[in-house]
Amino acid sequence: xxxxxxxxxxxxxxxxxxxxxxxxxxxxxxxxxxxxxxxxxxxxxxxxxxxxxxxxxxxxxxxxxxxxxxxxxxxxxxxxxxxxxxxxxxxxxxxxxxxxxxxxxxxxxxxxxxxxxxxxxxxxxxxxxxxxxxxxxxxxxxxxxxxxxxxxxxxxxxxxxxxxxxxxxxxxxxxxxxxxxxxxxxxxxxxxxxxxxxxxxxxxxxxxxxxxxxxxxxxxxxxxxxxxxxxxxxxxxxxxxxxxxxxxxxx
Amino acid sequence: xxxxxxxxxxxxxxxxxxxxxxxxxxxxxxxxxxxxxxxxxxxxxxxxxxxxxxxxxxxxxxxxxxxxxxxxxxxxxxxxxxxxxxxxxxxxxxxxxxxxxxxxxxxxxxxxxxxxxxxxxxxxxxxxxxxxxxxxxxxxxxxxxxxxxxxxxxxxxxxxxxxxxxxxxxxxxxxxxxxxxxxxxxxxxxxxxxxxxxxxxxxxxxxxxxxxxxxxxxxxxxxxxxxxxxxxxxxxxxxxxxxxxxxxxxxxxxxxxxxxxxxxxxxxxxxxxxxxxxxxxxxxx
Numbered sequence: 001x002x003x004x005x006x007x008x009x010x011x012x013x014x015x016x017x018x019x020x021x022x023x024x025x026x027x028x029x030x031x032x033x034x035x036x037x038x039x040x041x042x043x044x045x046x047x048x049x050x051x052x053x054x055x056x057x058x059x060x061x062x063x064x065x066x067x068x069x070x071x072x073x074x075x076x077x078x079x080x081x082x083x084x085x086x087x088x089x090x091x092x093x094x095x096x097x098x099x100x101x102x103x104x105x106x107x108x109x110x111x112x113x114x115x116x117x118x119x120x121x122x123x124x125x126x127x128x129x130x131x132x133x134x135x136x137x138x139x140x141x142x143x144x145x146x147x148x149x150x151x152x153x154x155x156x157x158x159x160x161x162x163x164x165x166x167x168x169x170x171x172x173x174x175x176x177x178x179x180x181x182x183x184x185x186x187x188x189x190x191x192x193x194x195x196x197x198x199x200x201x202x203x204x205x206x207x208x209x210x211x212x213x214x215x216x217x218x219x220x221x222x223x224x225x226x227x228x229x230x231x232x233x234x235x236x237x238x239x240x241x242x243x244x245x246x247x248x249x250x251x
Numbered sequence: 252x253x254x255x256x257x258x259x260x261x262x263x264x265x266x267x268x269x270x271x272x273x274x275x276x277x278x279x280x281x282x283x284x285x286x287x288x289x290x291x292x293x294x295x296x297x298x299x300x301x302x303x304x305x306x307x308x309x310x311x312x313x314x315x316x317x318x319x320x321x322x323x324x325x326x327x328x329x330x331x332x333x334x335x336x337x338x339x340x341x342x343x344x345x346x347x348x349x350x351x352x353x354x355x356x357x358x359x360x361x362x363x364x365x366x367x368x369x370x371x372x373x374x375x376x377x378x379x380x381x382x383x384x385x386x387x388x389x390x391x392x393x394x395x396x397x398x399x400x401x402x403x404x405x406x407x408x409x410x411x412x413x414x415x416x417x418x419x420x421x422x423x424x425x426x427x428x429x430x431x432x433x434x435x436x437x438x439x440x441x442x443x444x445x446x447x448x449x450x451x452x453x454x455x456x457x458x459x460x461x462x463x464x465x466x467x468x469x470x471x472x473x474x475x476x477x478x479x480x481x482x483x484x485x486x487x488x489x490x491x492x493x494x495x496x497x498x499x500x501x502x503x504x505x506x507x508x509x510x511x512x513x514x515x516x517x518x519x520x521x522x523x524x525x526x527x528x529x530x531x532x533x534x535x536x
Binding site for chain 2: 051053056057058059080081082083084085087088089091092093095097098099107108111112157160161164
């Protein structure tokens with residue numbers, strides 16, 4: 001088992017308010033790790049540390065270490081732009097850019113690599129295939145990304161996120177704004193994605209976590225209450241809080 | 252349980268509807284009235300020569316508005332070119348760099364002050380800092396005055412339009428490894444481009460009828476506007492004011508009204524174009 005990400009005692013603050021307490025996790029490579037817990041427990045906050053996206057907001061800060069392939073990426077001298085190339089992120093609501101389907105996927109490619117036009121077209125096709133979207137959009141690559149359906153838009157965002165060949169994919173409730181059929185497609189896609197990427201998914205949907213993830217972390221009030229193999233968490237939780245949550249007694 | 256009388260509720264419903272209808276009629280009526288008056292008085296002037304001849308000195312027949320129209324276009328375009336870049340930049344700063352609270356407070360506060368400043372004061376200001384030292388009126392000075400009036404309008408609409416772009420769009424751009432600057436210019440402004448254009452057009456139509464600042468800066472000249480930077484420049488608002496109030500000649504009164512009709516039509520057209528551009532924005536967000 002290869003550890004891809006090792007979070008060590010992460011503490012997170014919104015201004016003076018502490019939102020995460022001593023979060024430690026070991027994430028295995030090429031597996032899906034689900035993050036579950038009631039609203040406001042810090043799931044998304046935790047995920048947003050990994051690509052340092054929280055730094056957009058000046059009053060947010062983190063303490064602790066986050067090792068990716070053994071290197072602490074929270075160190076000030078780490079190049080954030082390169083870090084974010086290595087870590088793709090998918091958000092709750094699809095966020096296609098106001099440009100064509102093709103350009104949406106080509107954007108990160110052009111941003112990070114010097115490629116010929118044909119190479120870019122190849123990579124865009126690859127990424128769209130990788131996101132199981134190619135067959136649906138191959139005839140309308142020039143149409144606006146905003147003209148696609150919600151589920152297609154989300155897969156477009158996945159294609160965009162995997163185009164620049166990241167190693168890790170962070171998904172922050174990627175299906176909560178998507179209809180059930182499209183959700184199923186994205187779940188199937190995730191099982192494909194883990195062959196190439198290390199996937200972390202925040203979800204409110206416990207069935208989803210049980211269906212697709214290999215490991216599950218249960219968050220509560222900023223603490224990681226329990227972390228283990230998904231099957232064990234759902235069939236034989238060690239902590240009462242976990243059991244109460246997964247059996248639907250709160251949250 | 253005792254039912255409450257229906258009649259009062261129905262009556263108050265009817266009253267509110269009546270008042271709203273009257274209010275709508277008043278607003279629409281006032282606009283129509285203005286347009287009708289302008290058309291009645293101005294229509295007679297609209298002949299071919301009116302559009303192609305320059306204005307002539309008092310008492311000389313066959314004067315037109317061509318020089319004033321051209322002068323106004325030059326002055327307003329100049330003002331738009333001067334105002335747009337800094338106003339967009341300031342609007343972007345207000346919306347995207349909220350974290351610099353004190354600086355942004357200062358910017359917003361001074362823009363509010365500018366927004367409330369009477370345009371005659373702006374004209375006087377430019378007169379003192381540009382016209383007096385250089386010793387001559389100029390179309391360029393007028394552009395500066397109008398630009399000062401346009402600046403806060405464009406800035407505020409820019410801020411509002413960028414605020415409508417969802418935060419997750421910024422985050423997803425940054426999450427791909429874009430810099431803050433690229434995210435702002437390529438993604439956020441691209442998303443809001445129609446809104447930004449709308450703001451510029453609105454500001455343009457707002458200043459296209461401004462008269463007071465032009466009296467202090469462009470003044471007026473009967474010739475073609477061929478010395479925009481160094482001499483008085485013909486323009487529509489001053490022509491309208493002069494012709495309809497100062498001239499003793501009936502033909503000039505008529506021409507003044509004709510010019511007023513042309514300005515009204517142009518402002519209307521700009522507004523309709525703005526509407527169309529903004530309505531096309533029918534996607535996603």
